[in-house]
Amino acid sequence: MPSGASSQRARAYQGFTQQILSGSIRPGQFVSQRELMTLLDMPLGAVREMIPRLEAGGLVKTVPQRGLQIAHVDLKLIRNAFQLRAMIEREAVRLFVRSVSATELDEIEAAHHDILNRARRAGVDRPDADLLDDAQSVDWGLHDRMVDAMGNEILSEIYRVNSLRVRLITLEQTVITPARLIPAMEEHLVFISALKRRDEAAAIAGLEEHMESARSRVLSTSPDVLRSDWPAATAAPAAPRKTTPSNTTRRHP
Incomplete structure (x- = not known):
């Protein structure tokens, strides 16, 4: 305990x-x-x-x-976070497509259809009060469930931390609206359909297409807002050292 x-x-x-x-x-x-x-x-x-x-x-x-x-969002973070996500989720799908029950898939599919229908009713700029939170819960819930189904606590922890990086990226680079939810939910439903058919190749292809779409939405942001490194600390720069015989490298003829 x-x-x-x-x-x-x-x-x-x-x-x-x-x-x-x-x-x-x-x-x-x-x-x-x-x-x-x-x-x-x-x-x-x-x-x-x-x-x-x-x-x-x-x-x-x-x-x-x-x-x-x-953490700042920069191109290096985007590349690393999405690469790690893809590596873990590809392996997770291979196991999930064989282990997930039909009942569980029906529940997952129904939750996605509910979000999709609510997003379509809401229009572009007028989501219902809980739509965006519910959509993120359904979206990430599927990914988390797949990874946890591997039964590897170390991988699950690595994935959870990386998911936070991806969330930071999403918060910084995109605005979540019903218009963005619709294609994401549709991509998930294609993926879920492949899972229900127990088609491993199609499931992996659907997952990769979904992750590439997510990465592309982030990278479509103007590069001006992407920072290449952590900002320097605000401490004053060190004064240059004085050149003295004790700290000057002498050259011998």
């Missing part, structure tokens, strides 16, 4: 992930430990113990005199 401290640390991390999923924490944002205390409603100790895990996952960076900075 986890100790009280580890339980609080886990709750703080879960709260942080929920803030990313809800869009309350944005890419590139600076936040202090005390601000995280308030945001997560957790004690300072739990927040401090959570930070190394966030740093190890590349989700935050400590910037001297500024605090914690949420």
